[in-house]
Each structure stands twice: as structure tokens, then as C-alpha cells.
Amino acid sequence: MKNILIVSGHTDMDDSVANKTILNALAEKLPQSRIVYLDRLYTHKPIDVATEQANLEWADTIVLQFPVFWFSMPSLLHRWMEEVFLHGFSHGSTGDKLRGKTLVLSYTTGAPADCMNWDDFFGFIRGACQFTGMNYGGTVHTGSVSYNMRQDSGMMEAITQSAQQHAERLVAHLNAL
Numbered sequence: 001m002k003n004i005l006i007v008s009g010h011t012d013m014d015d016s017v018a019n020k021t022i023l024n025a026l027a028e029k030l031p032q033s034r035i036v037y038l039d040r041l042y043t044h045k046p047i048d049v050a051t052e053q054a055n056l057e058w059a060d061t062i063v064l065q066f067p068v069f070w071f072s073m074p075s076l077l078h079r080w081m082e083e084v085f086l087h088g089f090s091h092g093s094t095g096d097k098l099r100g101k102t103l104v105l106s107y108t109t110g111a112p113a114d115c116m117n118w119d120d121f122f123g124f125i126r127g128a129c130q131f132t133g134m135n136y137g138g139t140v141h142t143g144s145v146s147y148n149m150r151q152d153s154g155m156m157e158a159i160t161q162s163a164q165q166h167a168e169r170l171v172a173h174l175n176a177l
Contacts, residue, residue, distance in 0.1 A: 002060040002061050002174075002177075003032075003033075003034075003058055003059050003060045003061070004030055004032070004033040004034070004059065004060070004061045004062075004063065004174060005033070005034050005036065005055050005056065005058065005059035005061070005062045005063065006023070006026055006030075006033055006034065006035045006036070006063045006065055007036050007038065007062065007063065007064050007065065007077070007080065008023055008035060008036065008037045008038060008039070008065050008066070009038055009064060009065065009066035009073055009074050009076060009077025009080070010037075010038075010039055010065075010066060010067055010074065011038075011039055011043065011069075011074045011075070011076045012039055012043075013037055013039050013040065016067070017145070017156065017159050017160065017163070018067070018108045018142065018145035018159055018160075018162065018163040018166070019065060019066070019067055019108060019163075021159075021160050021163035021164060021167070022065060022106070022108070022163045022164075022166050022167045022170070023035060023037075023065060025163070025164055025167030025168075026065075026167055026170065026171070029167065029168075029171050030171060030174070034055060034058070034059070036052070036055060038076050038077060038080055039076060042076065042079075042080070043076065047079065047080055047083045047084065049083055049084055049086070052080065052083075052084045053084055053086075053089055053097065056084065056090075056097065056098060056101070057097055059101060060101060060102065061101065061102045061103075061104065061137065061174060061177060062101060062102070062103050062104070062134075063103075063104045063105075063106050063170070063174070064077060064103070064104070064105050064106065064107075064125075065106045065107070066106075066107050066108075067107065067108045067109070067110075068107055068108065068109045068110075068121070071121050072121065073107075073122075081128070085098070085128070085132065090132045091131055091132050095132070096133065098132040098133060098134050099132065099133030099134070100133065100134070100135070101134050101135070102134065102135040102136075102137040102177055103125065103128075103129055103134045103135070103136060103137055104137035104138060104139070104140070104170075104173065104174065104177075105122055105125060105138070105139040105140075105141075106139070106140045106141075106166070106170050107139070107140075107141055107142075108141070108142050108143070108145050108163070108166070109141070109142070109143045109144075109145070110143075110144070110145060110146030111143055111144070111146070112143045112144045113141060113142065113143030113144065114143070115143070122139070137173075137177055138173065140166060140169050140170040140173050142162050142163065142165070142166040144158075144162065145159045145162055145163065
């Protein structure tokens, strides 16, 4: 099996339902994977670049798991990329450490999945893959899992079910790569 690194970009996993459910399911279904919870490590601390680069070097497949905040990835995940994907490591004349690896986006939105083409918002990721020599492995997306829906127990159950189905689709997607 491939070495799969899952990077959780949620800024507060304690306040998550969908992403927490997805990551718990992935930990169970992909026990050989490494899951990095950025909010537990780096919310108020500097990013340990050497450790994060070592995780990336270990991985064959990298999954970025996150909720969409204001039509983008959370700032913590973006900061992680800015600080870890460095010249000489991920790009530049000697930066080949990500070349040949596959990057997959796995994200959730509060808005319905069909309200817009969410993948268009992440075109910069395809550019980053091209720039670093990574293979773009596509996306797995689940909509209608807004935190505003948590007030209703029926909606909470629907969010949890959607998140569990998301994890199953992501595992199938990873296995098909």
C-alpha cells in the first residue's frame, strides 16, 4: 500500500463535526496512513518545517483535508504550504522532493455541493502541482455540512452520515489512484 499523508487543515477540530468524522473514519480505514492535525500543532506556534518536510518526503500520496472558508482553504493550511513548500525543497533547481507524489484535495462546504463549481476555486493547487512536479489526484467534496445546521439533531445526523460517506468515497478514490 502507498504511504498516505493526510494533512488536516481545519483551524479548530474541537469545533468540527464533518471534518472530525471524516478524519476519524480515515484513521480507522487507513491505519497505515499518517494524519497531521495542524490545529493541534501550530495554531499558536511556529510550524516545524523539518518535521513537515520529512512527512512529505515519506508520503507517496498527500491528502489535504479541510473545510472551505470564504471560498478558500483555511489560513492555517495555507500558512503550512507557504512555510513548508520551500525553494530548494519543493521547487527550484534542487527542489525535487515532491516530484512524482500525488496530491488529493478532500474538502467540505457548508453550501450545497451543486451551488457552484468548487473545484474552480482550487486552480492554484493544480498550478502548485505543476510547479512542484506533483501529480494532481483530483478532489473528493461534500457540501451541505454547515456548522449552522448543528442546532437540529436530525441535521446533525445528516452531517455525520454525509461525512462518513465522504470518507468512504475518499478511501475508494485513494485506492483507485
